[in-house]
Amino acid sequence: MLLWEKIGEEEAIMGETTRTVDLNAHVNNIECQIETANNIAKAVIAFDNLGYGTITAIKFIAQGFNSFGDAVKVNGQDKFFLIIQDISIEKNCHAENLRATLPNGDIRKLILEESQICYADGTVSTYSGRNDCSFTLQTIEEDDIEAVRDEYNDQFEYMPIELDAAWVCGCGRCNGRDEAVCSNCGSEKEHVLQLSTPDYISELKVKHEAKEQERKEQAAAEEAQKAKARKKRIIKIGIICVAVAIYIVFNWNINILSNRTTYNSAAEMKTALQGTYTHYYMGETVSQLVISGDKATWVFNDGQTIEKDIEKWNYKRGIVRTSESPLVVNKAGNLERGNTVYKKGQFKTPTSKKSTSTKAYESAESGFSVLQVSDVKVSYNSSYTVCTGSVKNTGKKTYTFIEVKGAFKDYSGTVLDTDWTYVVGSEGLAPNESSTFRMSIPKNFDVTSCTVSVYDYD
Known part of the structure; x- marks a missing residue:
């Protein structure tokens, strides 16, 4: 609920709202609870800042009473000053749980009245006593409300009023006559009163x-x-x-x-591969392969022989093709078929080979970690729910075609709709640069927030 909705007394009749406010007040809706422990009484105070600046200290005129309603005197006086310092209450915000130790432990009830206010800009305002002002607000016609809010802001609901001692903004906030800007929505008085023209x-x-x-x-x-x-x-x-x-x-x-031996021509390959090749198992000869011309002959220990025609000398890929599985010429000039290796010549023990390869990887920064989304805000116009924000490049290189995706959510966190857009294109976002974005979906007042994340980038 906005603060001005709680100010003063209010009565609504058939589209009209009558209010009474204190024009001299700087805070409103003052509440106080008393806590006691070890015969020490503390006041727990809450109030609303009416928007004239950030409050850093406040002085109340206090009057205390015991449990029977009897007045409790302090230093022989019925009233005393109660001061709360070192606070920071922003404009139009609610302050709560502000604690102050009371000078008399018998106090169980406290009546507070504003006395003085210190603001962050160094100014001090003194409350000069109650000055009630009553006025009647007229609701803006339903057919006109969208056009009015499009010109001013979404808080506008009433026709503005100019009084002798004050003026009432379209948001319902009553401002002093000399105030040029509404203390609630920030609209300019001259522009607001133009609405009555x-x-x-x-x-x-x-x-x-x-x-x-x-x-x-x-x-x-x-x-x-x-x-x-x-x-x-x-x-x-x-x-x-x-x-x-x-x-x-x-x-x-x-x-x-x-891992293969290749050649400049089929003739060169054919010449190089002529001869006998031996397959060993545990140091013993198992079989031999003899390449002679365009013939490949396998000779096994049991005397069996198999002869095949060499159909192609694939010199570019180091492959000898027969009607059986192809023979591959490895880097050592030996022939391989699957896991079987035929070593050229008569070797008594097989030689082992080792091949190592390394691949270095350089770590690189990720755009998902250095492209920081901030200042995400959700607003509404007559047709769309709009999400705006900015993206800053906190990394060390430029990113292009940066896309962001927004998840529009209700108060419970349920995603109601999504949209995406480009933050930058080919012009890129250099280190420490920022760029704004805007996404929109059809108007939906159930949307209360939008979670935005970097979706893609180059």
Whole structure:
């Protein structure tokens, strides 16, 4: 509830609201509870700051009573000063749980009246006594409210009033006659009172319709930009996928060939591979392979032989093709078929080979950690619920095509809708630079917050 909704006495009749407020008050709705322990009484105080500045100290005129309602004197006096210091109560905010030790432990009830206020700018205001002002507020017509709020702010609900000693803003706050700005919503007096001018609301409605058309066109342009960005992103992803596939195949091929012997021609390969190759198991000869011309002959220990024609000398990939599984020429110039290795010549023990490869990885900063979202705010206009905020690059490099996604939530945290937008495009966001963003969904007053996160970037 806004503070001005609680100020003074109020009576509502058929779209009209009658209020009585104290024009001299700087705080309102003063409440006090008494806590006692070890014969020490403490006052626990709460009040509303009416918006003239940030309160740093407050002095009350206090009158104490015991449990029977008898007045408790302090230093022989019925009333005494009660001071609370070293506080910071922002404009139009509620202060609570402010504690002060009472000078008499018998006090069980305390009546407080404002005396003086210290503000953060160093000024001190003194309460000059109650000065009641009564007025009747007229609710703005339902057909006019959207146009009025579009011109002023969403707190406007009433037609403004100019009184002899005060003026009442459209938000309902009663301000002193000499106050140029509303202490609640910050609207300028001259602009607010213009609302009472004949035909001004009609002008606002025409202006509102033009703004609505402009917003619709802007929304359509933003949607077209998003569609273009989506298409661009799909194309970019496609290009990246193709590039990655080519890179993988290329490196796979390089890795394969790095473990093989290749040749400049089929004739060179054929000449180099002529001869006998032996397969060993636990140091013993198991079989031999003889390459002679375009023939490959396997000779086993039991005397069995198998002869196959060599169908192709694939010199570029180091492969000898027969009707059986192909033979691969490894880096040592030996032949391999699966896990079977045929070593050239007559070796009594197989030699081992080791291959090592290392790949260094450099750690890099992540845009998700250095692109910081801040100043997220949710507002409403006549057609949309809008989320605005900013993104700052706290990293060490420039990021482009930064996208953010917003989850619009109700008071319980349930996501009601989502939207996304670009913060920057190809121009990029350099280190320590910030950029604002704006997202919107169809108007929904159930939305109370929006959680924004970085969705993508380059």
